[in-house]
Amino acid sequence: MATPHRDKHGRPLVVVTGMGVVTSLGEGKTDNWTALTAGRSGIHRINRFAIDNLRTTIAGTVDFVAAEPFCAPALSEQLALRAAKEAVAQADIGRPGDFPGALFMAVPPVEMEWPQREALAQAGKRNGETSYGTLLAGAETGRFKAWHELFLFGTVAARIQDRFGTKGSPVSLSTACSSGATAIQLGVEAIRRSEVSAALAIGTDGSVNPESLIRFSLLSALSTQNDPPEEAAKPFSKNRDGFVMGEGAAALVLEDYDHALARGATILGFVLGCGEKGDGFHRTRSSPDGAPAIAAMREAIADAGLTPDDIDYINAHGTSTPENDKMESMGCLAVMGERMREVPISSNKSMIGHTLTAAGAIEAVFSLLTIGEGRIPPTINYKVPDPTIPLDVVPNVARDARVGRVLSNSFGFGGQNTCLVFAAEPA
Amino acid sequence: MTREVFITGIGIVSNLGEGIEAHLAAIDASRPATVEAERFKPHLVHPMVPLEWERQIPKKSDQRQMEVWQKLGVYAAGLALDDAGIKEDKALLGKLHLVCAAGGGERDYQVDGQVLTGLPEAADPGAFLNERLMSDLRPTLFLAQLSNLLAGNISIVHGVTGATRTFMGEEQAGVDALRIAKARIAANQGDIFLVGGSYNAERPDVLLVYEMAGLLWKGHFASVWERGEKGGFIPGSGAAFLVLEARDHAEARGATAIARLAHVGADQARRVPGAAGEALDGLFERAGGFDAASGLVVSGATGVAGITAEEKAVLDRRTDGTRRIATGDLFGNMLEPQFPAGVALAAALVRRGDARQAAVTSIGHARGEGLALIERI
Numbered sequence: 001m002a003t004p005h006r007d008k009h010g011r012p013l014v015v016v017t018g019m020g021v022v023t024s025l026g027e028g029k030t031d032n033w034t035a036l037t038a039g040r041s042g043i044h045r046i047n048r049f050a051i052d053n054l055r056t057t058i059a060g061t062v063d064f065v066a067a068e069p070f071c072a073p074a075l076s077e078q079l080a081l082r083a084a085k086e087a088v089a090q091a092d093i094g095r096p097g098d099f100p101g102a103l104f105m106a107v108p109p110v111e112m113e114w115p116q117r118e119a120l121a122q123a124g125k126r127n128g129e130t131s132y133g134t135l136l137a138g139a140e141t142g143r144f145k146a147w148h149e150l151f152l153f154g155t156v157a158a159r160i161q162d163r164f165g166t167k168g169s170p171v172s173l174s175t176a177c178s179s180g181a182t183a184i185q186l187g188v189e190a191i192r193r194s195e196v197s198a199a200l201a202i203g204t205d206g207s208v209n210p211e212s213l214i215r216f217s218l219l220s221a222l223s224t225q226n227d228p229p230e231e232a233a234k235p236f237s238k239n240r241d242g243f244v245m246g247e248g249a250a251a252l253v254l255e256d257y258d259h260a261l262a263r264g265a266t267i268l269g270f271v272l273g274c275g276e277k278g279d280g281f282h283r284t285r286s287s288p289d290g291a292p293a294i295a296a297m298r299e300a301i302a303d304a305g306l307t308p309d310d311i312d313y314i315n316a317h318g319t320s321t322p323e324n325d326k327m328e329s330m331g332c333l334a335v336m337g338e339r340m341r342e343v344p345i346s347s348n349k350s351m352i353g354h355t356l357t358a359a360g361a362i363e364a365v366f367s368l369l370t371i372g373e374g375r376i377p378p379t380i381n382y383k384v385p386d387p388t389i390p391l392d393v394v395p396n397v398a399r400d401a402r403v404g405r406v407l408s409n410s411f412g413f414g415g416q417n418t419c420l421v422f423a424a425e426p427a
Numbered sequence: 428m429t430r431e432v433f434i435t436g437i438g439i440v441s442n443l444g445e446g447i448e449a450h451l452a453a454i455d456a457s458r459p460a461t462v463e464a465e466r467f468k469p470h471l472v473h474p475m476v477p478l479e480w481e482r483q484i485p486k487k488s489d490q491r492q493m494e495v496w497q498k499l500g501v502y503a504a505g506l507a508l509d510d511a512g513i514k515e516d517k518a519l520l521g522k523l524h525l526v527c528a529a530g531g532g533e534r535d536y537q538v539d540g541q542v543l544t545g546l547p548e549a550a551d552p553g554a555f556l557n558e559r560l561m562s563d564l565r566p567t568l569f570l571a572q573l574s575n576l577l578a579g580n581i582s583i584v585h586g587v588t589g590a591t592r593t594f595m596g597e598e599q600a601g602v603d604a605l606r607i608a609k610a611r612i613a614a615n616q617g618d619i620f621l622v623g624g625s626y627n628a629e630r631p632d633v634l635l636v637y638e639m640a641g642l643l644w645k646g647h648f649a650s651v652w653e654r655g656e657k658g659g660f661i662p663g664s665g666a667a668f669l670v671l672e673a674r675d676h677a678e679a680r681g682a683t684a685i686a687r688l689a690h691v692g693a694d695q696a697r698r699v700p701g702a703a704g705e706a707l708d709g710l711f712e713r714a715g716g717f718d719a720a721s722g723l724v725v726s727g728a729t730g731v732a733g734i735t736a737e738e739k740a741v742l743d744r745r746t747d748g749t750r751r752i753a754t755g756d757l758f759g760n761m762l763e764p765q766f767p768a769g770v771a772l773a774a775a776l777v778r779r780g781d782a783r784q785a786a787v788t789s790i791g792h793a794r795g796e797g798l799a800l801i802e803r804i
Contacts (some may be wrong), residue, residue: 050553053561109531109574109595112636114542114556120635121543130543132536132631136470139638148640149793153530153574154596158794161695169693169795171603172596174529174575182592186607193614210556211564218566278525278588283492283570283579292588413570414579416591 005257007272008305008427011192014272016422017265018091018253020083021365023352024060024246028086033369036377037398041230041351043244049210056222058229059208060246060353067206069150071113075206077156079249079358080105084164084202091253091265093198094165101198101255103166104186105157106179108207108357112151120144156204166200176412177317178276179203180250180360181420185274187254197259203361204249213245219284221321233354234381235318235347236325236393243319246353250361257426269368272405272421273304279415285323286411290331293417297335297407300419305427306405308336311343313376313401315367315408318347319354328409329389344401346379346394360410360418367406367422375400432612433677433684433804436511436670437771438503438623441663441758442473446506447775453757454772460757462648462661463629469645470638472628473663473759478502489584494533494571495664497580500625500764503666504581507621511670512682517586519680524617525578525591526608528600528624528763532572534632538563577625587621598727599695599795600624601766606691606797608671618676623668624764633662642792644730651730651755652739658732660792663759667768686774689784690714690800703790704737710798711745711786717800719746723782725773726753727789727797729760734790746786752776765789766797773801 005013021028024042025035035042043060051057065082067074094100121130124138138144149155157170175182180203187199216222223232223242233244260267277299279292286293301308317328333340348366349355355362370376375398382395405423410416439446442461443453452458463474480498483505484490490498508514513523542559549555570576578591594600594607601624608620627633637643637660644659651660677684692714696706711717724746728735742751754769761768766789773785782803789797 050551050557052551052554053557055561107595109572111531111572112632117539117543118546120639122547129540131540132635134543135635136467136631136638139635142641144639145641148636148642151636152597152793154599154791154794157596158695162697169599169603169606169695169797171594171607172600174573174593174595175591176573176575186592189611189616193610193616195610210553211560214557214560214564215569217561218564219569276590278578278582278591280582280586280588283567283576283583412575413573414575414591415582415588416575416579418590 012194013257013270013426014188014191015255015257015260015270016252016268016368017255017260018087019268019365019368020086021250021362022062022079022082023248023362024062025352027082036351037375039378039380039396041380043229043233043353045229055217055224056213057226058232058244060244061208062247072108072207072209073110073150073156076107076204077159079206080156080160080202080204081163083249083251084160084200087251087253088164093253098165099200101166101196101200102168102190103157103161103170104183104199104201105160105170105172106183106203106357106361107156107172108205109174110151110153113209116147175416175418176414177356178360178410178412178416178418179357180362181410181418183361184252184271184364184420185418188271188274191254191256197256199254200251201254202251203358205355205357206247208245208247223320231381233320233350235320235350235379236386236389237382238384238386240320240322240325242321244353246355248352248355248358248362250358250365252364269371270423270426272423272427273300275299275303275419277417279417284413286327290327293327293331293411294334296417296419297331300407300421304421311405311407312403313370313406314343314345315363315406316345316347317409317411318349320349326388329391341390342392344376344392344394346377348377350380363408364420367408371403371406371422371424374402429613430615431674432609432688433672433674434669434686434688434774435672435677435682435684436507437685437775438506438510438668439768439771440478440499440503441665442476443757444476445478447771450772451775467634470634470643471661473661474629475664484584492567492570493580496532496625496627497571497577499627499666500577501580501584503623503625504621504668505585507668507670508585520586522589523587524589524620525581525587526604526620526622527578527593528604529574529577529593529595530763531574533630535568597762598765598789598791600763602693602789602795602797605767605770606693609688609691612671612673618673620671621668622671623767625666626664626761626764628662628664642731651728651735651753654730656732658730658735660729660731661759663761665758665761665764667764667771669767669771684804686777687802687804689802693797695795698794700733701737703734703796704741706796707738707788707790708741710796714798714800717786718784719749721783722749723776723785724749724751725769725785725787726751727765727769728753728755729792730755731792738788738790770799770801777801777803
């Protein structure tokens, strides 16, 4: 073999050789890309459960995928399965059920849900009020054995591992709304350590249910502009008022560049850099000065062996909350300088909503498609510019552009900031 | 380049007390674990000793924002930072990487009970559920439930802001947290990490998950090795955190190392009979170099039928006559922090001179197998 390829820091280069995606816009890269570049929204009125007494009645749920019993872990598993199938097929790697690498999986935190609590209460029912004693009595009947596994945190990843034959101990992880990016970062690090030649990184989230929606609603994080649903998510607009929950999954086959070359794989792009920084300011709010987000962006660009001037486009976290978009804009201006006013930045969340645990992975796929297709998806619903955000947000209409390098941002509750740099070529 | 990884700080809390010395003293005295048999009858739990939260979480406002599982973790993380001598080193804390192994947080039991009592009678159950949750849920409860908010609270309370990642997946989350932190230090992907987790067993909602599969041990306490064909585990409350550090980083700041984390291996076998034992055996094989004669085994065996006997067979064959401590007998099964807690005990015992080397095992109650080797420096 020829001299191994190394990045500017002397590490193995990491490429993407397969991608799969499912969102409220559809299943697969083709359908998603068509909708995304047409500026179509996947956000709609919720019909999965009753919306009476809710302040927010819209979401980007994925309604065309069945799961049994219907609950977040089961739907998240089905979404991940479909995304992974597409990614592994495209990468054409290993043999069916024998993926030659590790699994890093961003999954929503798992817990029992109301339909299951009701069933347990019914089974354990005695006279009088229902308490956890009733539920425990229901559990003791032995009729709910399968739900033990269903509600373990490691089950979604274990089932994906069983299906695709990934190797070693699969990692289930959460860094809140940056989880999908962290899954990719863990895969990149494992390849750079030469621990594996390939990794399957997945982010999945099928957790739009009454209680999850209400939790975000009680924190005043969600948009309440329910009519029309497709206009609620308006990142960077002056009248933005919160995010819209979305569902979906994305999977990426990450591979050591030399491993991919040796087997003649098609290279879809490079993951050049990863950056992360914790924030100890507040449980849900970012440091007002944006310092941790700025540090994460800078670290990702430096890790990629680039400078801010090399970035052609930013795939924004862009949640459409008043605070995030302001902080992110300020952060981008700080990192990129005056040039930022000309660097296009757009938010996929304007169309698919905030896919939470999956967002970082889904937006990674869209970032790589942006590079591959030479077309930038727009930020839709941009009608009322925010004068404090003086950026080119690719308003409302997709734009053809040569994009060689993308910075993709992910920020989350609990002080999570993770940024990735994707590129067409090595630095 | 491969760097040596040292353990330079330990924080641990459980029914046996606070801090590593209390745990060693309990082991030396063969003090039986505290068993709480009444509160969740017929279920047993190993309850936490009362802690003075203020000692590690000075602000009442921070305490109020957390549920017990998070407070336990923040407390133990503080002990580990103290032990490593870096609690006040703001510059270092700003670079410290944090890897937590975490499940989720407590429910509001009263609200859940009221909702479940009302649901069957409600004219429109969906509307009723929304109405109750919208008006009865504490807005900040979500933050006490989210898995990654253990890490978030450690960042806030202790100022650990390098970067935080949270691994989920019961016992194996603790194994993988240590495995990946160690691998990253060894490969120069970070110099110093705080790694661990926490678990509050005194919760009916967690008992529920395991009771559905009949996995909880009931009746009188028995050693994990003596729970027979019925088997089962006793959940235990507690938390454990370790400071892992590259040798050169530790030496440069003049830190006293406790022990060397020589190896962490992990696997996930498809659980057919015999598979967990075979996986553990494979982990020993790949680890190489465990000298049973001068060693010590800290087993994370849960007491669950089948897999506990499989582990015992592997240990009997590979480490016959070697001193064996079962962490399940000391503090029950703490799930996510169980393996970090086992590594903490092993490191302290090795430092004290009880053995030159220790093997720490984990066979998760449902899945996942792990093995760490700890060496005396």
